[in-house]
């Protein structure tokens with residue numbers, strides 16, 4: 001029995017032979033993946049049904065966004081019961097079937113743990129509101145609110161009933177932050193993780209986990225934003241070590257990832273260095289803010305290539321040199337589709353999708369594939385603001401109008417930036433509702449009948465992903481090689497070198513919609529082309545969005 005009094009489940013798991021570095025993780029937004037009941041909402045049975053598809057792609061772990069009971073104000077990130085399944089997604093029988101079937105295909109699951117906050121409908125908050133002192137200490141209540149802003153707009157503080165006090169909500173008003181200083185809260189959180197471990201789960205994604213550490217005395221932030229007062233506080237490392245020890249640290253095959261809001265490289269190294277016993281890897285978002293004008297998401301701006309290149313180089317090298325481990329990703333449920341942001345998608349969707357894939361799948365870290373990415377899904381072609389349902393999007397729309405932005409301009413910004421861009425139903429075929437549901441989808445489909453799995457499964461993008469995923473399993477150079485920046489001054493090509501044993505790989509990715517010429521570094525003169533997303537290679541030139549990897553055996 002482990003320290004937390006539970007049986008270790010690691011020996012039962014299918015991923016025993018995998019190392020962390022071999023893995024490729026597929027993210028499923030369950031609400032939008034496949035609806036098997038006609039309710040218009042995706043479900044766990046839908047995930048089970050598509051396991052053969054994921055196995056064919058080469059996936060060995062699936063991250064599922066929250067499927068627990070929730071008022072759904074923030075699509076499940078407002079949890080009202082951590083240890084249950086919302087009936088709209090299925091039940092424990094469906095869950096057990098999904099996990100068991102997954103094992104047959106060598107696929108494990110990673111669950112989303114939202115441990116920074118709970119829904120105000122959670123019984124802890126309700127008891128606290130009713131005056132229960134024990135539960136009041138589960139939350140961050142203050143007489144005098146600080147000047148911190150909620151990430152979804154407005155103040156981060158709301159009146160706590162009619163007590164004259166305020167509760168902290170870094171996200172929506174319906175998501176009350178938990179008080180991790182209270183050891184009873186920590187104990188409850190550890191219990192949640194162990195509850196799911198005992199159900200055969202060894203993968204965990206921890207939502208905005210680097211903001212759980214709040215001081216006893218809270219201070220205003222001088223930049224009129226509370227970010228630095230609660231992000232990456234040193235105590236977060238202590239909490240993660242406690243979490244690790246009380247839960248997944250008992251499982252040598254556990255895979256954990258922390259979603260790190262506005263984090264630093266220094267902290268990310270500490271969060272992921274194996275000897276620190278915190279997490280396996282981290283998501284950071286700096287590379288997905290290179291199209292924010294003056295740091296403001298709700299603006300429209302072409303992406304800044306040099307900023308992107310420098311961020312990748314800096315994170316890649318420093319994590320490699322210091323034993324840290326990155327999650328590698330272009331897409332997730334909070335981001336508009338990368339194809340619309342980084343590629344001239346009208347003219348080069350297919351080549352661009354393959355180049356983006358190569359740029360992370362050949363890099364150092366664990367790649368994540370967000371559902372639909374493998375067939376080149378793009379943002380929906382919505383024509384009406386009423387198509388958008390996400391609360392962050394709607395808050396932003398109203399605040400843009402308040403600032404004097406016209407409805408037309410505000411709509412254009414939503415089209416480029418809304419989180420709903422990623423949340424549209426998976427496009428399985430070109431039939432009604434893209435084959436996602438026989439009912440009425442909870443969020444309108446993307447209206448791109450030409451892009452779907454039935455058509456693209458044997459197509460260029462899918463097969464390129466399949467090839468890249470297989471390479472990570474067969475080549476130590478890809479899974480375990482070091483990372484070094486290359487061609488640091490190029491204003492069009494993102495280049496890096498991987499090295500392992502006597503092998504070296506130079507990966508070049510052209511981020512422009514035009515040919516770019518370059519000088520091949522001398523040491524790669526006598527090398528072979530290992531990966532190419534085009535059929536040909538014209539010496540010292542990369543075609544629009546071409547990706548080429550040159551392999552050199554040193555001896």
Ligand SMILES: O=P(O)(O)OC[C@H]1O[C@H](O[C@H]2O[C@H](CO)[C@@H](O)[C@H](O)[C@H]2O)[C@H](O)[C@@H](O)[C@@H]1O
Pocket residue numbers: 074077114151171207208259260261262263285333334
């Ligand atoms: O943009 P950052 O400050 O670096 O933060 C990263 C993401 O954090 C938030 O995402 C997660 O938490 C939310 C509340 O639980 C939830 O709504 C979201 O779906 C989670 O992934 C933030 O909402 C994202 O926009 C940021 O990208």
